[in-house]
Amino acid sequence: MRAIIGGILLSVLLGCGLALADAGRVGEIRERLSSANQWRDHVMVVAHRAGGLQARKSRFPENSRAALADAISIGAEMVEIDVQKSSDGTYVVVHDTWLDRTTNCRGEVADRTLAELRTCQLVVEGTSIPTDEAVPTLAEYLEAARGRIMVNIDNKLAPDDLVGMTQLAERLGLADHLVVKLNLWNEERIAEAHRLIGLMPRGVIFMPIVADDAVRDPGLLERVTSTVSADAVELIAWHKDGQPMTPDGGPLFGTRARAVAVRGGWHLWVNTYGIVNKSAGMLAGGRGDQLAVEADLPGEAFGFWVDRGATIIQTDEPGEAIRWLDANGYRRPYAAGTQQAAAR
Incomplete structure (x- = not known):
């Protein structure tokens, strides 16, 4: 009997092995x-705008x-996406x-119904080439992830729309796939974050x-x-036009800040992606993607931030x-494994 039950269980596991592997990767x-301390x-990698701005915006919208599928295939841990709302x-x-x-x-996005947005084809910005992909809903995107x-x-x-988005994810059974965020700089904003967290589903x-x-x-x-x-x-390390690159990462990547991170058991996340019409590395003390890729000095960008304690890098x-x-x-x-996670 034990062998029969074992055989049945093995068949079930083999039959849904891919799904188990997929769920396992997000769990990992x-x-x-x-x-964080373990x-x-x-170093985790987050694909900014799902990685759609790679190679001078020439690969994906x-x-x-399509960018999401690429991020999965290369083994990125997370995609960052931007959410708006249709008129309906x-x-x-x-x-x-x-x-x-x-x-x-x-x-304007907010002036269009979902049906109207379905007619809007995404464009590869660097080439101006329209694709077959329409503006996706958040629900569709979460399902694809x-x-x-x-x-x-x-x-x-x-800010309260974060609650609606997380509740949508909960209805899909995907609340545990989400990371949401808010800029905090004083006690009032901290209280606002605490309020929102209390309204969000568990797992987010x-x-x-x-x-x-x-x-x-x-x-x-x-x-x-x-x-x-x-x-x-x-953590944002601001960089202004005309300033030299940061030599030390600034106060949020200093020795005291890193000690706070270790005591609290949290990751230091740095953004190396660029902002249009702003100085290179504006969010990373001048040490961003342009320095890493266009100047071919990844050690002075990615390596610099890893040396300052960053264990998550958000990048184009x-x-x-x-x-x-x-x-x-x-x-x-x-x-x-990346291959199992990308196979579905």
Whole structure:
């Protein structure tokens, strides 16, 4: 009887093995997120706008499912996406409030019904070539990510819309795939974050954003992270035009801040992606993707931030970042495996 039961169980496991492997990968990513002090020798990679701005914006439309599939295939842990709302109340994945730059339509996203947005084809910005992919809904995007990769939402709406988005994910059984965030710089904002967290489903990870133009005291950083029980903090090291590159990472990557991170058990997250018409590396003390890829000095960008304690890098060049990190011993394999996670 034991052999029969064992055989039945084995058949079931073999029959759904791919699904189990997929679920396992997201579980492994969450475990590494929640156990920062055990994984400081592994650097996670987040594909900014799902990785749609790679290679001078020539490969995929930003926030597209094609970019999402690529991020999964290269082994990124997370995609960052931007969420707006249609005129009839559906959450859709698009960065700008208008459609002109990222699609072949014109006008405001909020003025279009979902049916109308379905007619808008995403465009590969660097080539101006329209694709067969329409503006996706948040629900569709989360389904495409199911079991394979985590999703970081950059909310372009009111803070309370984060609650609606997370409740949508809960209805899909995907609340545990989400990382949501809010910029925190004083007690009022910390209280707002605490209120929102209380309204969100269990399983959603909340992450503070802290920028060094407003927060320079590691004491406030400790207050922020302890109040919201942070697993990671998105840290902004601002860089202005004409300034030299940061020599030390600034106050949020200094010795005291890193000590706060270790005591709190959270990841230091750095953004190396560029901002249009702004100085290179504006969010990373001048040490961003342009320095890593266009100037071919990844050690002065990715390597610099790893040396300052960063264990999560959000980048427009996730493939380049993963290749360099892997070659230099900053990546540890997942048991579920990239190929299994990408196969569905």
